[in-house]
Structures are given as structure tokens and as C-alpha cells.
Amino acid sequence: MCAYLCQSCMTPLETEIDFGTNEDKTKNNDYCNMCFRDGKFINPTISLSKMIEEVVIHMMHVKNIDEQTARQIINNKMPTLKRWTKTE
Numbered sequence: 001m002c003a004y005l006c007q008s009c010m011t012p013l014e015t016e017i018d019f020g021t022n023e024d025k026t027k028n029n030d031y032c033n034m035c036f037r038d039g040k041f042i043n044p045t046i047s048l049s050k051m052i053e054e055v056v057i058h059m060m061h062v063k064n065i066d067e068q069t070a071r072q073i074i075n076n077k078m079p080t081l082k083r084w085t086k087t088e
Helices: 048-062 067-080
Strands: 019-021 027-032
Touching: 048 067
Parallel strands: none
Antiparallel strands: 019 027
């Protein structure tokens, strides 16, 4: 199992290209390149529920698991990730 997950979408962060980038182009250790580039979220207004729906579909195809299993995994983990527990 991957040691790091994107703290927005749960994508495994395994290789250098998986990681997002900070404003100064350095690697961001919290977010993947599909969620975070140049110090900003790609989709800053996406809601947790919308992200869950997108990740369920992605997980069903990539992991070849049924929707109920994907949804259970994601609903249990995603709300605990840094992006979704942050209060500002």
C-alpha cells in the first residue's frame, strides 16, 4: 500500500510526477498533480460531495470494484483528509 495519499482526492503519491507543485515549483507533499499545481487547487470550489462522486467513478474503473465498495471506502476516508478537515 502507498505511504502517501493526496489529501484532496486520495490518489496514491508514489513517484515524483504524482505530486502537485507549490508556487515556487517545488514538490507539494500533500496533494497530487491533478488537484494542486503552482500553489493552487485546480478546482478550488469543488465540494467534498462532488469530489466523492468523481473519485467513486474513478475508483470503480481503476480498481475494478463495485460502486458500493468504492463509495464505502471513499466515504470513510475522504472526509478525514487535510483539504476537507481544514477550517479557515
